[in-house]
Amino acid sequence: MLASLIGFLGDFDLAEEAAQEAFVIAAQRWPVDGTPSNPYAWLVSTARNRAIDRIRRERTLAAKTKLLERPEAVEDEMDETIFRDERLELIFTCCHPALSTEAQVALTLRALGGLTTDEIAHAFLVPEATMAQRLVRAKRRIKAAGIPFRIPPAHLLPERLAAVLAVVYLIFNEGYTGRGDLAAEAIRLGMALAELMPDEPEVAGLLALMLLQDSRRDARFRDGEIVLLADQDRSLWDRRRIEAGRAALDRALALRGRGPYVLQAAIAALHAEDELDWAQIAALTGELARLTGSPVVELNRAVAVAEAEGLDAGLAALDALDGLDGYHYFHAARADVLRRLGRSAEARAAYERALELVRADPERRFLARRLAAL
DSSP: OHHHHHHHHSOHHHHHHHHHHHHHHHHHHHHHHOOOSSHHHHHHHHHHHHHHHHHHHTTOTGGGHHHHHSOOOOGGGOOHHHHHHHHHHHHHHHTOTTSOHHHHHHHHHHHTSOOOHHHHHHHHTSOHHHHHHHHHHHHHHHHHHTOOSSOOOGGGHHHHHHHHHHHHHHHHHHHHTTOHHHHHHHHHHHHHHHHHOTTOHHHHHHHHHHHHHHTTGGGSEETTEEOOGGGOOGGGSOHHHHHHHHHHHHHHHHTTOOSHHHHHHHHHHHHTSSSOOHHHHHHHHHHHHHHHOOHHHHHHHHHHHHHHHOHHHHHHHHHTOOSOTTOHHHHHHHHHHHHHTTOHHHHHHHHHHHHHHOOSHHHHHHHHHHHHHO
């Protein structure tokens, strides 16, 4: 709905305000009048009318003449094909090169993923106030520069690709930790991108990665509690998702893909094997770390090293990391290695630090159980 409104109005803030007004009206009217046959079309039409009323009230009618001449939404004309295209267009609008990469990703998470400013700030490991300022600046830049709401021509697609893929994967990650609707939306967008850019190996790699990770969704929780990979019931894994992910990975490799998403997909495919080859996982994660320079990837490599080369080697790799003190997975990983080494006091301190930082309730309960067991 927001994608449709931004495309129609060309203004992020006006679109968000109009959407909110439409939902308020729906909350008042639908319990009395009943739900309309096409709720999406009703909401979009109502929001558009509200936005146009606001434009008139602000006496900017002359500047918005073309906008007011556009036809209003008709329920019969609202179909899923239009909606899908608009969401893809919104990503490319947000990922215009006039914006910094971080601003591109953050704005799309806000506009398309529906994440709060606080959630986005957590994903970027920055304060909420910093992220709020970044979002405001990005919206102003799009408006001031007159950035068009459309999928760019084919020759311009590659320059937008890195930010678009980052957006889709961050949306998926937010969904993977609990919001299943976001994970499903990210996979749908990944499939749409694969159709739009069939010869880009990183697009196929990202789609493979999401499918392989999502295949374990039903096994990751039991009675609302987290189940680690080694303890998961593999009969609950979605084999069709795994095969689709492997097929997408094969396509990426056939296109000579060696980028970060292809590497991550290859690592995810190894995790789907009956016997885990930790040495190979550590080697691929090391290559990914060299390619990306990401401290989070270095953390994953350290965990793999602990399994492949021993706990002491893994702890040494963890302790060599910088810049992750505010990241709860770092402290949780370190606590687990210390626990297995029998260094209970240090493990307890690491678990307590992780608990200070963790946000998701299932992860909090898991860490609390580990701490209590010490």
